[in-house]
Amino acid sequence: MLIESIIFYFFAAVTVLSAASVVTVRNPVHAALFLVLTFFSSAFIWMMLEAEFLAITLVLVYVGAVMVLFLFVVMMLDINIARLREGFIKFLPVGILLALVMFGMLFYVLTGDQSAVESMAAPAAKAADFSNTRALGQVLYTEYVFAFEIAAVILLVAIIAAIALTLRRRTDTRYQNPSQQMKVQKKDRLRIIKMEAEK
Amino acid sequence: MTSFMQPNLLPALPEMVMLAMACLVLVVDLFLPQQKRGFTVLLSVLTLALVSWATLFTAPAAGAVITTFGGSFIVDSLAVTLKLAVYLVTFLVFVYSRDYLKDLDIYKGEYYVLGLFAVLGMMIMISAHSFLLLYLGLELLSLSLYAMIAFNRDSVSSSEAAMKYFVLGALASGLLLYGISIFYGISGTLDLTALSLVIKEQASTNPVMLAFALTFIVVGLSFKLGAVPFHMWLPDVYQGSPTSVTLFIGSAPKIAGFAMAIRLLIDGLAGLQIDWSMMLMMLAVASMALGNVVAIVQTNFKRMLAYSTISHVGFIMLGLLAATQTGLSSAMFYTLTYAITSSVAFGVLMLINCKGFNAQEIADLKGLNDTHPWYAALLAIALFSMAGVPPTVGFYAKLVVINAVIQVDMVWLGLVAVLLSVIGLYYYLRVVKVMYFDKPEDGQAITVKDALDVKILLSANSLSLILLGLFPSFLMAWCIAAFA
Secondary structure: OHHHHHHHHHHHHHHHHHHHHHHHOOOHHHHHHHHHHHHHHHHHHHHHOOOHHHHHHHHHHHHHHHHHHHHHHHHHOOOOHHHHOHHHHHHHHHHHHHHHHHHHHHHHHHHOOOOOOOOOOOOOOOOOOOOHHHHHHHHHOOOOHHHHHHHHHHHHHHHHHHHHHHOOOOOOOOOOOHHHHHOOOHHHHOOOOOOOOOO | OOOOOOOOOHHHHHHHHHHHHHHHHHHHHHOOOHHHOHHHHHHHHHHHHHHHHHHHHOOOOOOOOEEEOOOOEEEOHHHHHHHHHHHHHHHHHHHHHHHHHHHHOOOOHHHHHHHHHHHHHHHHHHHEOEHHHHHHHHHHHHHHHHHHHOOOOOOHHHHHHHHHHHHHHHHHHHHHHHHHHHHHHHHOOOEHHHHHHHHHHHOOOOHHHHHHHHHHHHHHHHHHHOOOOOOOHHHHHHHHOOHHHHHHHHHHHHHHHHHHHHHHHHHHOHHHHHHHHHHHHHHHHHHHHHHHHHHOOOOEHHHHHHHHHHHHHHHHHHHHHHOOHHHHHHHHHHHHHHHHHHHHHHHHHHHEEEOOEEOOEHHHHOOHHHHOHHHHHHHHHHHHHHHOOOOOHHHHHHHHHHHHHHHOOOHHHHHHHHHHHHHHHHHHHHHHHHHHHOOOOOOOOEEEOOOHHHHHHHHHHHHHHHHHHHOOHHHHHHHHHHOO
């Protein structure tokens, strides 16, 4: 149990610190890399919850695909960091105050006399041959089929929105229309003019 | 997992029809040339009609409740009534928007497709009976709305509004999810019925943890509804969006938001009613006070209506916090009539052009009565209804809500509501004064996009406010039946 606690607190600390770094570091590439670290350490925490499938998906999909694309975009854009930081100092005191109030209240509730976190029983550990992926697969298309379909619709809307907001048809581009080119006839291209011979 | 039973799919027929038709509209629209865009509008309206039929076809008998998908999807008379109201309001939005979109050169099929997907999100929210579906419906609705706000790509203020709405909406979703996850940790279930049983059990043994989770749920809910102090996004979004989208945001999603509040607070968390009534009371008083007072100093008509929305949300919360059958049905009556009323206000505003631009400022409406007395009258009726002047429906809605609060022995709250709506009267009447008694400035030519179908629909919409005010009983009967 002690080793588990140590591992948990280690990865929890890494998650929190790297998440904080994402918003505080100056270089956007570093921020993206810190986000990768955040995902990695949260994947470890999921692993400790015996959610292997989610942990692996997080690494494969988010770290492997999404963040790489994100890094591409960050490297290609010329982001003016100084302008992004203009409001940072101005709103810092208010932000710190709010964070402290939130922290104080959470601390009071979670560690106070009536704290319920300890009183709740820890879930029983699954047997070694329990397959997380199998369990998910069995409910995903059966019990949660409606929710699953809606999640798909949300992705569809995201695609429609992205295309509707970014697609620009340029009217000044010149392009060929092969079917029109095929239908061309001699009279379209060649004009025979009868004129008086030069004297 | 051999015990899986094929769920009954029929209750979800409206959602399925909606999804299929939205995809159909999306594909058909691709092959239409710009001058035939009207066909997309027609098809979208037809979709709403078809879905209304499906909703009525699958509606349960009076008082009966159908659940499916393992109890996570529910169809009761509340769901049927609210869904029909959403279709009606969306129909109005689609028709009113047409000429405005043409004017702004954003008359595209995607506007209607995204609108239909937003309606699908609202339908799911209304019928959701588990945290999971509720959240997914909310995200579907929000995502469609973000895109619709940013639809006018060349407008800086629209992009800014979309960005603000997106960031704050994501924050609100995060808070809501945090609350949901704590409830899941306590109860081990996402289903609202199962959750309510667990809460009944633990209400006395585990009060701090439950209240802790509840706080996040209420905060997330208030963000989405736009109650003070979680209202910051609302004025900017209302002002920055194209008016057609402001009309949409200001009407139909309020109905879905009301449904979300009912599903969460009444269906799921009824055991914590003492706690959330207290929270809603503070939110309601703050919303009514700030909304009504700050609206006085606004010069932009859309921004003024945004603050007025905040105060109306306060009124809806008054009905919710009473949590009696009278309270809930009066809050529902208030929500439905407010959605209809704001359709008129934004609908008229969209038609008015001042100096060749779409009217936004209150000053743009100067002398509207001299040039277009009929439209001035329609807008005046909507404003009177928002202010709560009899015989419009706004008066009756305010009356039943205040009555519900007094019935649960909170007379002082009723008094506060009355006093604050008297303050609100000032800024609504100021707009009426500008329309009727101010003379237009030099060179301020007001033109109105005059289309016969829009005119007929707007007139019917506006006159229905008086009709509902005189004969509120049939709509009220529906609202009471929804909470029987």
